Amino acid sequence: MSPKLVITVAALFFVAACTTAPEEAADSGGAGGSTSTSRTTVTTDSGSSGGGSSAGQSASRSSDDQVRPGSQADQAGSQADQAGSQADLVANVGDRIFFGFDKFDLSSDAQRTLRLQAEWLISNSGLSVRVEGHCDERGTREYNLALGERRANSIKNFLVELGVAPSRITTISFGKERPVALGSNDAAWAQNRRGVTLVN
Amino acid sequence: MINFDLHKVIQSSGNRVLSCGAALLTPIVRAARPRTLILALGSLLVWAAPAFAVLEVDITQGNVDPLPVAITKFVSDVERGREVGANLSALIAGNLERSGLFKPIDQKAFIEDSSKIVSPPRFGDWRLINAQALVTGRITVQPDGRFKAEFRLWDTFAEQQMEGLVYRTTFSNWRRVGHLISDAIYKRLTGEDGYFDTRIVYISETGPADRRMKRLAIMDQDGANHKFLTDDDGTLVLTPRFSPSRQEITYLSYFNDNPRVYIYNIDTGQQEVLGEFPGMSFAPRFSPDGNRVVMSLATNGNIDIHTMDILTRRVDRLTTHPAIDTSPSYSPDGSRITFNSDRSGTRQIYVMDANGRNSKRISFGSGQYTTPVWSPRGDLIAFTKGYPGRFHIGVMRPDGSGERLLTGSFLDEGPTWAPNGRVIMFFRQAPRDTAGRGGKVALWSIDLTGFNERIVLTPLDASDPAWSPLSHVNR
Numbered sequence: 234m235s236p237k238l239v240i241t242v243a244a245l246f247f248v249a250a251c252t253t254a255p256e257e258a259a260d261s262g263g264a265g266g267s268t269s270t271s272r273t274t275v276t277t278d279s280g281s282s283g284g285g286s287s288a289g290q291s292a293s294r295s296s297d298d299q300v301r302p303g304s305q306a307d308q309a310g311s312q313a314d315q316a317g318s319q320a321d322l323v324a325n326v327g328d329r330i331f332f333g334f335d336k337f338d339l340s341s342d343a344q345r346t347l348r349l350q351a352e353w354l355i356s357n358s359g360l361s362v363r364v365e366g367h368c369d370e371r372g373t374r375e376y377n378l379a380l381g382e383r384r385a386n387s388i389k390n391f392l393v394e395l396g397v398a399p400s401r402i403t404t405i406s407f408g409k410e411r412p413v414a415l416g417s418n419d420a421a422w423a424q425n426r427r428g429v430t431l432v433n
Numbered sequence: 434m435i436n437f438d439l440h441k442v443i444q445s446s447g448n449r450v451l452s453c454g455a456a457l458l459t460p461i462v463r464a465a466r467p468r469t470l471i472l473a474l475g476s477l478l479v480w481a482a483p484a485f486a487v488l489e490v491d492i493t494q495g496n497v498d499p500l501p502v503a504i505t506k507f508v509s510d511v512e513r514g515r516e517v518g519a520n521l522s523a524l525i526a527g528n529l530e531r532s533g534l535f536k537p538i539d540q541k542a543f544i545e546d547s548s549k550i551v552s553p554p555r556f557g558d559w560r561l562i563n564a565q566a567l568v569t570g571r572i573t574v575q576p577d578g579r580f581k582a583e584f585r586l587w588d589t590f591a592e593q594q595m596e597g598l599v600y601r602t603t604f605s606n607w608r609r610v611g612h613l614i615s616d617a618i619y620k621r622l623t624g625e626d627g628y629f630d631t632r633i634v635y636i637s638e639t640g641p642a643d644r645r646m647k648r649l650a651i652m653d654q655d656g657a658n659h660k661f662l663t664d665d666d667g668t669l670v671l672t673p674r675f676s677p678s679r680q681e682i683t684y685l686s687y688f689n690d691n692p693r694v695y696i697y698n699i700d701t702g703q704q705e706v707l708g709e710f711p712g713m714s715f716a717p718r719f720s721p722d723g724n725r726v727v728m729s730l731a732t733n734g735n736i737d738i739h740t741m742d743i744l745t746r747r748v749d750r751l752t753t754h755p756a757i758d759t760s761p762s763y764s765p766d767g768s769r770i771t772f773n774s775d776r777s778g779t780r781q782i783y784v785m786d787a788n789g790r791n792s793k794r795i796s797f798g799s800g801q802y803t804t805p806v807w808s809p810r811g812d813l814i815a816f817t818k819g820y821p822g823r824f825h826i827g828v829m830r831p832d833g834s835g836e837r838l839l840t841g842s843f844l845d846e847g848p849t850w851a852p853n854g855r856v857i858m859f860f861r862q863a864p865r866d867t868a869g870r871g872g873k874v875a876l877w878s879i880d881l882t883g884f885n886e887r888i889v890l891t892p893l894d895a896s897d898p899a900w901s902p903l904s905h906v907n908r
Contacts, residue, residue: 373803386734415869
């Protein structure tokens with residue numbers, strides 16, 4: 234890594250960090266699909282937060298106690314998911330949707346989840362998210378990068394249609410580079426053809 | 434079967450110059466022999482091949498009988514020279530053997546004591562062990578500490594010298610001399626340029642599938658001089674491609690979670706992002722003159738092919754279709770571009786003019802076609818084809834005719850051409866079980882005939898290979 238490049242990009246990163254820091258939720262993650270796996274496991278005890286997992290409920294307690302970058306260091310052990318956190322999204326809304334083979338259109342299941350995501354985002358108005366597009370391994374690398382990009386944009390466009398400001402949503406494609414299910418079989422591939430929404 | 438115009442009867446070739454610009458290899462001049470000519474052009478001295486040799490390697494056929502070749506240890510008066518001589522012999526034999534066109538004869542079978550060979554050799558001794566061609570050589574240590582390697586290629590049946598070359602270089606540079614000699618032998622016996630003095634840039638992989646660590650790596654085509662180019666810092670890097678004219682690689686890096694096309698300078702290690710675009714840039718490839726990079730840019734989910742002039746940074750958009758347009762690759766004359774699109778509803782291969790006009794679909798068989806790569810000879814386009822439930826590397830002519838599949842497995846992907854357009858390298862991924870075990874990813878090569886499929890050894894798992902041009906063209 235050339236020093237010049239590092240400095241340039243590091244500088245860009247800091248600029249970006251400064252402008253968005255006030256809105257950031259407690260997400261220390263380095264990003265990437267892999268971290269979303271661990272987040273899923275984090276939320277398995279979230280039932281203790283009580284009651285159903287309706288989006289409306291989570292939305293109602295959200296907007297006043299969000300944000301607080303880095304203050305919740307012990308994410309994994311938290312008893313209740315902090316409203317507006319990734320764990321909250323995973324437990325009470327659903328952070329991901331799935332696609333058909335070589336498809337980027339949204340199934341009715343996917344649309345249902347995204348409607349909840351949109352409500353959640355509108356309630357947690359200070360949040361910004363990154364939408365990741367992923368593919369299964371049954372395709373060539375560059376084509377899958379393109380397909381993942383289209384999947385991520387399908388999700389973004391749908392959320393925007395439902396009233397989420399486009400400036401709050403960035404997209405990234407990982408193609409087939411970050412599977413969550415490791416096997417080479419239909420069940421694994423179905424899990425890997427996904428779009429994941431991550432709170433920044 | 435494809436019919437190459439490679440069949441060549443070796444005849445009087447007169448004095449030839451290999452125009453190699455190998456800066457590290459200094460030519461020497463030999464004036465003592467009557468038939469020797471001093472050639473100022475290029476940097477290698479070639480002396481005249483006698484007329485009417487008949488030895489040939491016929492590579493027009495699909496199935497090749499490898500030509501038996503005797504490659505002796507290069508002789509020397511000093512131990513250090515003999516050591517290099519033995520190493521050179523082994524390196525040349527390895528190169529020729531891997532090509533599938535030659536069968537080096539076990540040195541134990543040699544009758545004539547190769548350490549005592551004087552010119553000309555006792556041809557009868559070599560015919561007895563069925564050596565069609567014989568390689569001899571001599572290493573001389575120079576007063577300046579460098580060494581001189583002379584090699585000769587003999588036709589044992591016509592009893593004639595077919596080639597003779599002299600190189601002078603440092604001891605540390607002996608492998609390149611071996612590759613240049615291998616290329617000279619290959620060219621003299623097949624009529625085609627060789628591909629041994631080349632390198633491979635690829636992605637080295639390790640770790641579980643969901644946390645795969647990927648690094649840019651480079652090595653000689655025979656696996657020597659392996660080197661990692663990017664750090665072990667978790668940055669995802671993909672799809673490196675060689676510049677045809679400079680010591681540069683273009684590739685995709687997720688540096689700072691921003692997937693963008695970069696250019697890497699092999700000499701300096703400098704990396705530079707190629708352009709500032711709002712969306713992802715990916716699938717880069719150099720133009721044949723090395724002055725432009727053609728790539729895909731994503732804008733609000735639409736993926737189109739663009740070119741960027743590296744010097745002026747001017748960007749031209751070549752496709753405007755709302756479908757996926759990616760994996761562009763120039764024809765060697767720069768006049769056309771082949772690319773991958775799903776505009777028909779499935780993944781197919783297209784060809785368009787270099788300005789984006791006259792786009793035309795060329796793949797019509799069953800299955801999904803991706804990763805088209807134009808041959809350096811211009812006559813074929815290699816591709817990946819998914820069908821049915823397996824992946825294949827195949828080739829077709831630029832008009833879509835003559836499709837042939839060369840390989841097949843659970844996942845074969847990403848062909849790259851040797852600079853002579855005779856050999857294709859690709860990567861192959863094995864399936865993983867439900868626990869994620871297995872899934873080995875490795876580089877493989879295969880002859881254009883569909884024969885001689887071989888694994889290319891790398892220290893770790895490997896994908897996304899890209900073959901360099903002949904090194905003496907640009908270093």
